[in-house]
Amino acid sequence: xxxxxxxxxxxxxPTGHFGRFGGRLAPEALMSALxxxxxxxxxxxxxxxxxxxxxxxxxGYAGRPTLxxxxxxxxxxxxxxxxxxxxxxxAHTGSHKxxxxxxxxxxxxxxxxxxxIAETGAGQHGVxxxxxxxxxxxxCTVYMGAEDTRRQALNVARMQMLGAEVVPxxxxxxxxxDAINETFRDWVSTVEYTHYCIGSVMxxxxxxxxxxxxxxxxxLEAREQMLKLAxxxxxxxxxxxxxxxxxMGIFHxxxxxxSVALIxxxxxxxxxxxxxxxxxxxxxxxxxxxxxxxxxxxxxxGQTLQTHxxxxxxxxxxxxPEHAWLHxxxxxxxxxxxxxxxxxxxxxxxxxxxxxxxxxxAHALAGALQLGPQLGTEAxxxxxxxxxxxxxVDIAGRWFGHLGDSADSEPGGLAGP
Amino acid sequence: MSTVGTAFEKAAAENRAVLIxxxxxxxxxxxxxxxxxxxxxxxxxDIIEIGLPYSDPLMDGPVIQEAVHRALIGGTRVAxxxxxxxxVAGAGVAALIMTYWNPVDRYGVDxxxxxxxxxxxxxxxxxxxxxxxxxxxxxxxxxxxxxxxFLVAPSSSDERIALxxxxxxxxxxxxxxxxTTGIRDLVGAEAAxxxxxVRQHTSLPVAVGLGVKDGxxxxxxxxxxxxxxxxxxxxxxxxxxxxxxAGLQGxxxxxxxxxxxxxxxxxxx
Numbered sequence: 001x002x003x004x005x006x007x008x009x010x011x012x013x014p015t016g017h018f019g020r021f022g023g024r025l026a027p028e029a030l031m032s033a034l035x036x037x038x039x040x041x042x043x044x045x046x047x048x049x050x051x052x053x054x055x056x057x058x059x060g061y062a063g064r065p066t067l068x069x070x071x072x073x074x075x076x077x078x079x080x081x082x083x084x085x086x087x088x089x090x091a092h093t094g095s096h097k098x099x100x101x102x103x104x105x106x107x108x109x110x111x112x113x114x115x116x117i118a119e120t121g122a123g124q125h126g127v128x129x130x131x132x133x134x135x136x137x138x139x140c141t142v143y144m145g146a147e148d149t150r151r152q153a154l155n156v157a158r159m160q161m162l163g164a165e166v167v168p169x170x171x172x173x174x175x176x177x178d179a180i181n182e183t184f185r186d187w188v189s190t191v192e193y194t195h196y197c198i199g200s201v202m203x204x205x206x207x208x209x210x211x212x213x214x215x216x217x218x219x220l221e222a223r224e225q226m227l228k229l230a231x232x233x234x235x236x237x238x239x240x241x242x243x244x245x246x247x248m249g250i251f252h253x254x255x256x257x258x259s260v261a262l263i264x265x266x267x268x269x270x271x272x273x274x275x276x277x278x279x280x281x282x283x284x285x286x287x288x289x290x291x292x293x294x295x296x297x298x299x300x301x302g303q304t305l306q307t308h309x310x311x312x313x314x315x316x317x318x319x320x321p322e323h324a325w326l327h328x329x330x331x332x333x334x335x336x337x338x339x340x341x342x343x344x345x346x347x348x349x350x351x352x353x354x355x356x357x358x359x360x361x362a363h364a365l366a367g368a369l370q371l372g373p374q375l376g377t378e379a380x381x382x383x384x385x386x387x388x389x390x391x392x393v394d395i396a397g398r399w400f401g402h403l404g405d406s407a408d409s410e411p412g413g414l415a416g417p
Numbered sequence: 418m419s420t421v422g423t424a425f426e427k428a429a430a431e432n433r434a435v436l437i438x439x440x441x442x443x444x445x446x447x448x449x450x451x452x453x454x455x456x457x458x459x460x461x462x463d464i465i466e467i468g469l470p471y472s473d474p475l476m477d478g479p480v481i482q483e484a485v486h487r488a489l490i491g492g493t494r495v496a497x498x499x500x501x502x503x504x505v506a507g508a509g510v511a512a513l514i515m516t517y518w519n520p521v522d523r524y525g526v527d528x529x530x531x532x533x534x535x536x537x538x539x540x541x542x543x544x545x546x547x548x549x550x551x552x553x554x555x556x557x558x559x560x561x562x563x564x565x566x567f568l569v570a571p572s573s574s575d576e577r578i579a580l581x582x583x584x585x586x587x588x589x590x591x592x593x594x595x596x597t598t599g600i601r602d603l604v605g606a607e608a609a610x611x612x613x614x615v616r617q618h619t620s621l622p623v624a625v626g627l628g629v630k631d632g633x634x635x636x637x638x639x640x641x642x643x644x645x646x647x648x649x650x651x652x653x654x655x656x657x658x659x660x661x662x663a664g665l666q667g668x669x670x671x672x673x674x675x676x677x678x679x680x681x682x683x684x685x686x
Contacts, residue, residue, distance in 0.1 A: 015549065023549070023550055024547065024549065024550065025518055025545055025546060025547075025550055026545060026547070027475065027476050027544055027545055027568070027570070028547055028567070028568045028569060028570045028573055028577070028581070028592070029476075029568075029570035029571075029572055029592060029595055029596075030572075031547060031570075031572075031573065031577060032570075032572040032573060032574055032577070033572065035574075171482055171486070172472065172473070172486070177473065178473075181473050181474070181475055184475045185475065185476075185478075185596075185597045188475075188476070188595060188596060188597060189595055189596035189597065190595075191572065191595065192595075287519050287522055287523055288518055288519040288522055288545075289473065289519065290473070290475075291545070293550075298519070298523065300523070301494060301495055301520055301523060301524070302471075302519040302520035302521075302522065302523030302524065303471065303472040303489065303520070304472040304473055304519075
């Protein structure tokens with residue numbers, strides 16, 4: 001895969017800042033590990049041996065390049081434009097998370113560490129980490145909010161089958177942000193032999209840069225595939241944004257292409273106006289969380305707010321600092337997609353194309369359904385289908401009334417189409 | 418009024434270490450925390466750290482997490498933290514706020530420094546702020562004559578220790594082991610090594626925190642450090658007590674034990 005020549009690849013600055021965002025607001029106890037990681041990552045990135053080892057794993061194990069699929073029956077619901085899906089759902093373990101995890105797991109071995117730890121929300125990153133740990137012979141512990149272990153019980157079992165220890169986190173809101181806190185607490189005590197494999201483009205430098213770099217293969221592939229399949233670049237690239245790794249992964253290669261709109265779809269939950277949402281860029285303000293300066297959902301005194309989304313993977317009050325920067329510079333636009341809108345798009349893709357998306361990815365599909373009619377029939381949209389929906393069958397089944405008592409479905413037992 | 422500096426000078430003159438106690442504001446209530454801090458002051462703490470409750474306390478173990486969580490549920494605000502500082506300072510004991518950085522950033526660094534100084538506070542301990550990102554705080558600290566207390570860790574390189582000590586004020590907080598707050602059975606030899614590494618870069622006092630739980634450990638730390646920091650063991654006394662009065666008595670007893678410890682640590686020399 002050829003690297004586009006562009007100065008955007010230079011971001012962030014050497015101290016990890018994307019404009020005023022990013023940096024390292026982390027405990028001193030982690031600073032030497034972050035320095036070590038930065039040095040190890042930059043050396044690995046420059047090492048053809050490392051690059052080819054990772055490339056071999058991505059192609060021979062993870063199933064890259066992933067397909068781009070045109071979805072005309074779905075596109076008919078989006079005003080008749082052309083819609084293409086980047087099929088990260090077809091990558092091994094069922095989501096884009098494997099791209100980053102294979103890179104970080106190889107790096108862990110290169111640093112001589114024997115243990116890898118991770119946080120997970122929906123469980124996709126946890127499963128990917130447990131998978132890479134099994135593949136490369138690393139000990140693995142995954143922290144998961146107790147609320148999420150309930151919502152995503154199948155993924156807990158998957159991680160355990162792969163040999164990982166799964167620790168339910170019962171502090172705070174018992175979701176992703178608390179799992180991240182607990183993983184940091186583990187790391188600060190075990191940093192000598194443990195690598196924290198952060199699952200998104202977040203955290204202190206170098207994580208936002210490194211995770212983006214491991215994920216940017218999505219956009220590099222998709223850009224070439226679109227030129228081949230559609231004969232031109234898309235008018236918009238659409239991705240869901242929680243922490244924002246699949247979005248940064250597909251956006252990054254398109255940043256220099258000014259004709260391509262970059263659209264991030266955040267979790268609007270019950271609606272921004274209700275306060276029960278996780279739409280960080282849309283509804284948040286500038287502050288600090290999990291070692292980075294970014295945009296987050298916080299109250300007037302800087303306390304992190306509780307978030308809500310039907311999608312565990314988007315249920316996070318912060319966002320990667322590069323997204324905050326893309327928002328501030330106007331290069332990318334962010335919008336909120338409610339639970340109801342996401343589930344409508346979820347159902348639409350299932351029934352028109354025979355593809356069950358992850359509920360996270362359904363937020364991006366909803367963005368396409370909204371944007372398509374505005375852009376007209378000549379428009380071409382590229383949607384990152386970041387993951388498959390097998391893990392969500394229980395939640396979706398209850399939502400649509402296929403499983404259990406629809407009165408138990410969340411929220412409010414909305415009937416399916 | 419006592420400052421951090423005068424507390425260390427006084428202790429040095431008495432050939433002992435200072436005792437620094439930590440309590441989070443707002444736990445078990447705002448007034449309850451104020452009373453507990455005043456009991457701690459009266460029973461022999463030289464400096465008191467008032468914790469600013471924060472929703473995501475990355476560096477804290479389960480005991481302090483629990484207390485802070487309850488303080489937030491109880492509606493503790495920054496104004497309550499400042500009122501707690503004012504009460505402690507008013508009792509003649511140097512008061513610092515220990516805070517994660519986002520609440521200060523959100524309040525406005527300059528405004529926070531101004532209001533802390535107005536409340537009689539001596540400075541800030543900042544567990545997730547390192548010198549690289551501390552520019553605005555260092556400027557405000559200088560303007561309002563507040564002590565910027567930064568942490569060093571066993572993993573800190575000599576270069577980092579040099580950088581941290583060059584911008585520190587009041588004292589240097591040596592986090593003696595790799596981990597979160599919480600009591601430990603042993604205070605590792607790591608602590609003594611770290612203190613001596615710090616001393617190669619600064620004449621500021623060095624206080625050791627993370628893990629100290631009783632008078633014996635306090636004495637041990639006092640034999641090589643200028644200050645002994647105790648947090649979790651105090652909070653545990655409040656959390657585990659049958660009622661608030663018993664908790665206060667626990668604070669009083671532990672303070673007295675630790676105060677004796679910091680005075681006995683150098684007797685064997």
